Amino acid sequence: xxxSIYRYDPDKDAKPYMQDMEVALEPTDQMLLxxxxxxxxxxxxxxxxxxxxxxxxxxxxxxxxxxxxxxCITKIAELKEPVVLKPLPGLPVIxxxxxxxxxxxxxxxxxxxxxxxxxxxxxxxxxxSPEERExxxxxxxxxxxxxxxxxxxxxxxxxxxxxxxxxLLQAYRFIADSRDQATNERLDDLNDPYRLFRCHSIMNCVxxxxxxxxxxxxxxxxxxxMLKRAV
Amino acid sequence: MALAVRKFDAVIVGAGGSGMRAAxxxxxxxxxxxxxxxxxxxxxxxxxxxxxxxxxxxNNGEDNWHWHMFDTVKGSxxxxxxxxxxxxxxxxxxxxxxxxxxGMPFDRTPEGRIYQRPFGGQTRNYGEGPVARSCAAADRxxxxxxxxxxxxxxxxxxxxxxxxxxxxxxxxxEGDVVGVTAMEMETGEVVIFHAKAVLFATGGAGRIxxxxxxxxxxxxxxxxxxxxxxxxxxxxxxxxxxxxGVAGAGVLITEGVRGEGGYLLNKNGERFMERxxxxxxxxASRDVVARxxxxxxxxxxxAGKDGEYILLKLDHLGAEVINKRLPGIREIALTFANVxxxxxxxxxxxxxxxxxxxxxxxxxxxxxxxxNGDPETVVRGFYAAGECACVSVHGANRLxxxxxxxLLVFGKSAGEQVIRDLKxxxxxxxxxxxxxxxxxxRLARLDGQSNGESVPSVAADMRRTLQLxxxxxxxxxxxxxxxxxxxxxxxxxxxxEIKDKSKVFNTARxxxxxxxxxxxxxxxxxxSAEARKESRGAHDRSDYPKRDDEAWMRHTLWYKEGDRxxxxxxxxxxxxxxxxEPKARVY
Numbered sequence: 001x002x003x004s005i006y007r008y009d010p011d012k013d014a015k016p017y018m019q020d021m022e023v024a025l026e027p028t029d030q031m032l033l034x035x036x037x038x039x040x041x042x043x044x045x046x047x048x049x050x051x052x053x054x055x056x057x058x059x060x061x062x063x064x065x066x067x068x069x070x071x072c073i074t075k076i077a078e079l080k081e082p083v084v085l086k087p088l089p090g091l092p093v094i095x096x097x098x099x100x101x102x103x104x105x106x107x108x109x110x111x112x113x114x115x116x117x118x119x120x121x122x123x124x125x126x127x128x129s130p131e132e133r134e135x136x137x138x139x140x141x142x143x144x145x146x147x148x149x150x151x152x153x154x155x156x157x158x159x160x161x162x163x164x165x166x167x168l169l170q171a172y173r174f175i176a177d178s179r180d181q182a183t184n185e186r187l188d189d190l191n192d193p194y195r196l197f198r199c200h201s202i203m204n205c206v207x208x209x210x211x212x213x214x215x216x217x218x219x220x221x222x223x224x225x226m227l228k229r230a231v
Numbered sequence: 232m233a234l235a236v237r238k239f240d241a242v243i244v245g246a247g248g249s250g251m252r253a254a255x256x257x258x259x260x261x262x263x264x265x266x267x268x269x270x271x272x273x274x275x276x277x278x279x280x281x282x283x284x285x286x287x288x289x290n291n292g293e294d295n296w297h298w299h300m301f302d303t304v305k306g307s308x309x310x311x312x313x314x315x316x317x318x319x320x321x322x323x324x325x326x327x328x329x330x331x332x333x334g335m336p337f338d339r340t341p342e343g344r345i346y347q348r349p350f351g352g353q354t355r356n357y358g359e360g361p362v363a364r365s366c367a368a369a370d371r372x373x374x375x376x377x378x379x380x381x382x383x384x385x386x387x388x389x390x391x392x393x394x395x396x397x398x399x400x401x402x403x404x405e406g407d408v409v410g411v412t413a414m415e416m417e418t419g420e421v422v423i424f425h426a427k428a429v430l431f432a433t434g435g436a437g438r439i440x441x442x443x444x445x446x447x448x449x450x451x452x453x454x455x456x457x458x459x460x461x462x463x464x465x466x467x468x469x470x471x472x473x474x475x476g477v478a479g480a481g482v483l484i485t486e487g488v489r490g491e492g493g494y495l496l497n498k499n500g501e502r503f504m505e506r507x508x509x510x511x512x513x514x515a516s517r518d519v520v521a522r523x524x525x526x527x528x529x530x531x532x533x534a535g536k537d538g539e540y541i542l543l544k545l546d547h548l549g550a551e552v553i554n555k556r557l558p559g560i561r562e563i564a565l566t567f568a569n570v571x572x573x574x575x576x577x578x579x580x581x582x583x584x585x586x587x588x589x590x591x592x593x594x595x596x597x598x599x600x601x602x603n604g605d606p607e608t609v610v611r612g613f614y615a616a617g618e619c620a621c622v623s624v625h626g627a628n629r630l631x632x633x634x635x636x637x638l639l640v641f642g643k644s645a646g647e648q649v650i651r652d653l654k655x656x657x658x659x660x661x662x663x664x665x666x667x668x669x670x671x672x673r674l675a676r677l678d679g680q681s682n683g684e685s686v687p688s689v690a691a692d693m694r695r696t697l698q699l700x701x702x703x704x705x706x707x708x709x710x711x712x713x714x715x716x717x718x719x720x721x722x723x724x725x726x727x728e729i730k731d732k733s734k735v736f737n738t739a740r741x742x743x744x745x746x747x748x749x750x751x752x753x754x755x756x757x758x759s760a761e762a763r764k765e766s767r768g769a770h771d772r773s774d775y776p777k778r779d780d781e782a783w784m785r786h787t788l789w790y791k792e793g794d795r796x797x798x799x800x801x802x803x804x805x806x807x808x809x810x811x812e813p814k815a816r817v818y
Binding site: 043050052058136 | 276731735
């Protein structure tokens with residue numbers, strides 16, 4: 001299999017370059033990550049993140065033939081060769097396919113990604129109906145891989161001011177939770193020309209989400225609630 | 232050149248379920264804590280747990296902790312310590328409710344309570360039939376739990392050191408643990424974390440096998456560091472083979488599939504578990520089901536071209552139930568087995584999944600070793616929780632959903648113990664003069680090595696050896712041979728060479744350092760397994776097919792130095808209730 005991999009090690013490279021290589025696969029190799037592991041066995045200096053290899057930890061997000069995705073659940077058979085692998089766009093590159101995700105997590109942290117409920121908890125669970133719980137489906141499954149935010153032009157231009165699709169999906173995850181009491185505070189925080197309203201419904205986020213989630217819809221719901229609150 | 236030193240009250244190594252539960256305890260107590268993790272916390276392997284967390288809430292039918300305790304003792308094949316098991320089962324409801332209060336999105340019953348489903352080995356009234364004890368968030372319970380714990384830690388302002396790999400323990404002349412060395416992966420900088428308490432929550436080492444449900448990061452770092460520091464590892468011969476890994480890929484398919492009503496078939500379409508476990512059938516405990524599957528395959532009743540796998544059927548549950556309760560499984564089956572499980576069965580094989588053994592601790596999370604005739608002398612300053620620890624609540628075989636529970640209960644209790652100990656010993660002990668020397672020597676060896684072998688080739692040989700010599704069924708000649716082989720591979724692992732010498736995010740270096748840890752676990756496993764002349768739980772020997780309580784109801788302790796073995800008694804006395812006496816194990 002032919003790979004073309006973005007290489008940059010600030011320790012020795014003056015500037016980035018693309019490394020073309022031919023990787024011999026075994027019959028058991030199904031996913032792009034398998035091919036990358038083979039490549040690394042030949043050239044141990046290729047650097048990328050990986051962990052669960054089943055699409056649930058969010059480590060191995062990268063730009064694959066021009067589209068963001070997870071290497072571990074991208075099937076080799078479905079890829080056009082040479083497969084061009086680049087780091088996620090829009091974030092500083094630390095080395096090779098590894099990006100600095102500080103800005104991404106900063107935005108995630110900025111939405112207060114935790115349940116806020118200051119009433120004393122009951123002895124047992126806080127009761128929540130199956131219908132109320134249903135509201136969290138399509139939201140809580142986010143794996144924070146950053147495929148969505150780093151495919152969003154609004155996030156590229158304003159990563160310090162625009163929360164981005166991943167963060168906004170989580171903001172709505174807490175707004176939608178019947179147990180959370182901070183809806184007003186959360187809406188106030190997002191009612192800002194940049195934090196929320198930089199989203200122009202380009203929908204790249206929906207297109208790339210490896211978990212099939214829909215941040216654009218969640219953002220639409222936040223706007224809807226905000227509008228209802230205003231009238 | 233001396234290494235830089237940073238001072239904290241406590242250092243937690245690992246940010247999975249147990250590490251983050253402990254971190255929360257310490258952060259809320261306003262202690263100065265550093266949490267080191269090789270990966271961003273939500274990428275820890277807890278994220279891959281699927282089926283649920285055990286607690287006898289009784290939301291879907293009557294239940295109580297006595298039944299849970301009985302099941303756990305029986306599941307452990309009577310190797311579990313009954314004081315710790317009672318502690319865990321009694322605490323279960325409390326820690327699960329706490330998790331719910333943190334925001335965990337559990338599925339709900341029509342009454343709005345936490346949804347619970349049946350799971351293997353979890354029964355009502357001391358083995359009468361299955362009970363719904365597994366508290367679930369669809370089939371993504373680990374993901375939901377890990378994120379909820381991380382979120383709560385964000386709120387508590389815990390201090391994470393993300394992408395820092397811990398390298399070696401620092402012990403002083405008295406043997407007390409006073410810190411740990413660690414490397415920042417982004418820069419290659421090595422630092423000594425000087426602490427009054429070091430808590431390991433580094434998870435398991437399932438990557439010693441070729442076919443494993445485990446993540447790449449599960450390399451037993453805590454176990455390697457512990458062994459190198461002269462502290463023994465307990466019960467390392469006991470490895471759980473999960474019955475349902477996707478054939479070929481190894482990816483986990485939750486036991487929750489069978490909890491929701493799925494079952495296993497051989498090539499003749501026979502529901503063979505009825506023969507092996509007449510009462511609970513497909514919901515027998517994992518060692519029993521894995522052996523039954525391996526037997527069916529061995530005797531020529533496996534499905535597939537070469538009779539190499541078993542079929543997991545769940546299409547009869549209907550697309551609606553599958554999409555609601557097992558959506559992740561449908562995704563995994565499609566991706567890794569090319570099967571729509573709402574229409575056809577999933578090909579599965581028993582796959583290494585969980586390490587029952589680990590760093591010996593008591594139920595307060597304190598690391599304990601035999602010393603001067605006392606089998607449980609506390610190693611001051613050193614704590615462990617979760618899969619890397621051996622409390623031992625799982626004994627020779629863990630029950631499904633008891634793992635997430637273990638993380639919560641013992642993560643919390645270890646955190647509480649650290650807080651108690653820091654109150655009575657408020658000062659840092661001095662670092663020894665040679666602190667960090669072992670780490671510097673390892674790194675210098677690796678950087679200077681020439682004509683060495685590559686890390687992936689040595690690691691692959693190690694994995695093949697474990698797979699072949701220490702599987703579901705174990706044979707005396709293969710075990711003896713395996714011990715010799717692994718010692719040889721360990722010698723090769725000491726001479727690995729990396730070509731990449733960069734300081735910046737050098738993952739080749741990380742993998743070489745991980746191999747140092749894996750190899751200790753692999754040695755401990757084979758040496759301990761060869762020595763245990765009985766069959767108990769996950770350890771099944773052809774030459775000693777029976778459990779032998781007289782000779783072997785005891786925990787193995789393996790020391791790296793000279794591969795020495797020692798043993799300590801199983802604690803048969805619970806905290807408050809009567810002991811469960813060993814009985815034949817029938818499901």
